[in-house]
Amino acid sequence: MMHDVQWGNTNIIEAERRLLANALLDISNQRFVLLSESCIPIFNFSTVYTYLMNSTKNHVDSYVLDGPVGNGRYNPRMRPVIKIEQWRKGSQWFEMDRDLAIEVVSDQEYFPVFQKYCKRQCYADEHYLPTFVSMKHSERNSKRSLTWVDWSRGGAHPAKFLRREVTVEFLERMRSGSKCVYNGNSTNTCFLFARKFLPSALERLLRFAPKVMHFNS
Numbered sequence: 001m002m003h004d005v006q007w008g009n010t011n012i013i014e015a016e017r018r019l020l021a022n023a024l025l026d027i028s029n030q031r032f033v034l035l036s037e038s039c040i041p042i043f044n045f046s047t048v049y050t051y052l053m054n055s056t057k058n059h060v061d062s063y064v065l066d067g068p069v070g071n072g073r074y075n076p077r078m079r080p081v082i083k084i085e086q087w088r089k090g091s092q093w094f095e096m097d098r099d100l101a102i103e104v105v106s107d108q109e110y111f112p113v114f115q116k117y118c119k120r121q122c123y124a125d126e127h128y129l130p131t132f133v134s135m136k137h138s139e140r141n142s143k144r145s146l147t148w149v150d151w152s153r154g155g156a157h158p159a160k161f162l163r164r165e166v167t168v169e170f171l172e173r174m175r176s177g178s179k180c181v182y183n184g185n186s187t188n189t190c191f192l193f194a195r196k197f198l199p200s201a202l203e204r205l206l207r208f209a210p211k212v213m214h215f216n217s
Contacts, residue, residue, distance in 0.1 A: 010115045010124040021105045033095045038196040039147060040205060042175050044214050048192045056183050058100050061090030061145040062130035073127065075117040082113055082131060090130035093147040100137055107132060148174045148191035160196045166204040171212045
């Protein structure tokens, strides 16, 4: 059975929970990644696999943001289950281990509150997981996403990348142009994926991938 979902609606979270629940049925699945159709990997499979399987943390983006698109979306009627000081924002593109995935699909305390009170301009997909993980499993979370994105152009959506914008220098910047902490150590390998790439970018991505990202030619 197919169900339509709408951007910002809690039914997106319902769909994510169903995806996790189905993936959990295979006991061999130990790490779970949610990506959009406009995402690309920026490292080869063996590098991504090793990074995820050796990680001691989950990667759910979670931070406090004052203003109308952050704390301004909080509904006071969520109290006392969720208080304003517990409200978090973050990217919906996550990575988590099996234990956290089980916690997410089993949540019967916080998700119903979002279903009831996070409506219209609340955008549940940007707040449910960041808030839930921060409240219940903060010590197991890196509080950052593994998906690189460019918000520098402003607006409600991140930048989209066309064919002409895909260069070797651009790919290298995504791969190593940031600083973060991985398993307690500082690193410049912070992102394993990137978005938003339009279909027109595919030809150049395939051309550069063997050299830059060390994919098989």
